[in-house]
Amino acid sequence: AQKVTQAQTEISVVEKEDVTLDCVYETRDTTYYLFWYKQPPSGELVFLIRRNSFDEQNEISGRYSWNFQKSTSSFNFTITASQVVDSAVYFCALSEEGTSGSRLTFGEGTQLTVNP
Amino acid sequence: NAGVTQTPKFRVLKTGQSMTLLCAQDMNHEYMYWYRQDPGMGLRLIHYSVGEGTTAKGEVPDGYNVSRLKKQNFLLGLESAAPSQTSVYFCASKGQGHNEQFFGPGTRLTVL
Numbered sequence: 001a002q003k004v005t006q007a008q009t010e011i012s013v014v015e016k017e018d019v020t021l022d023c024v025y026e027t028r029d030t031t032y033y034l035f036w037y038k039q040p041p042s043g044e045l046v047f048l049i050r051r052n053s054f055d056e057q058n059e060i061s062g063r064y065s066w067n068f069q070k071s072t073s074s075f076n077f078t079i080t081a082s083q084v085v086d087s088a089v090y091f092c093a094l095s096e097e098g099t100s101g102s103r104l105t106f107g108e109g110t111q112l113t114v115n116p
Numbered sequence: 117n118a119g120v121t122q123t124p125k126f127r128v129l130k131t132g133q134s135m136t137l138l139c140a141q142d143m144n145h146e147y148m149y150w151y152r153q154d155p156g157m158g159l160r161l162i163h164y165s166v167g168e169g170t171t172a173k174g175e176v177p178d179g180y181n182v183s184r185l186k187k188q189n190f191l192l193g194l195e196s197a198a199p200s201q202t203s204v205y206f207c208a209s210k211g212q213g214h215n216e217q218f219f220g221p222g223t224r225l226t227v228l
Contacts, residue, residue: 009156
């Protein structure tokens with residue numbers, strides 16, 4: 001069975017600090033997909049990134065970067081030079097290739113607070 | 117292009133009452149999902165549908181029913197609401213393959 005663990009329940013940083021959100025997953029499939037979503041205080045869920053298990057290249061998008069390591073089953077998310085607008089709950093999610101309906105399993109989320 | 121919409125945005129029920137939450141998407145997506153979000157528990161899948169006329173159980177289906185009579189709509193029903201069903205409910209949809217799901221704005225339901 002697939003499982004996603006986000007061990008950090010809450011993180012608080014001061015603006016301009018770098019912060020890394022951890023995500024560890026468990027799966028028996030060799031083909032799977034990993035996602036990160038952001039949920040700002042307004043409540044909607046915003047898609048950030050999708051990665052498949054065959055693509056271990058790290059990705060950078062502006063201040064955001066993702067480090068995918070199959071050897072440690074981790075897909076960590078780093079925000080560089082954090083800003084107050086980055087305050088949100090961040091969810092990591094996993095979808096296995098063979099899962100009916102391409103269902104997502106979500107982690108419990110990490111509440112990030114960026115203080116001015 | 118409205119994306120995924122949910123009706124209503126807020127609702128308060130008394131124990132034992134019934135209600136239906138409506139999800140609509142205008143992206144011609146095959147797959148639709150209903151989740152509930154509770155503090156400290158992330159999002160948990162209630163039911164999902166892989167196409168018009170089909171439904172399947174997710175992780176926490178008890179106490180809920182769903183219907184997908186039209187491709188663009190996915191209804192979530194509570195036949196006899198219980199306080200344990202107090203939650204924020206999210207609908208999502210996606211196209212074929214393992215692409216990202218698009219989420220609605222959520223419905224905050226309180227059962228007294």
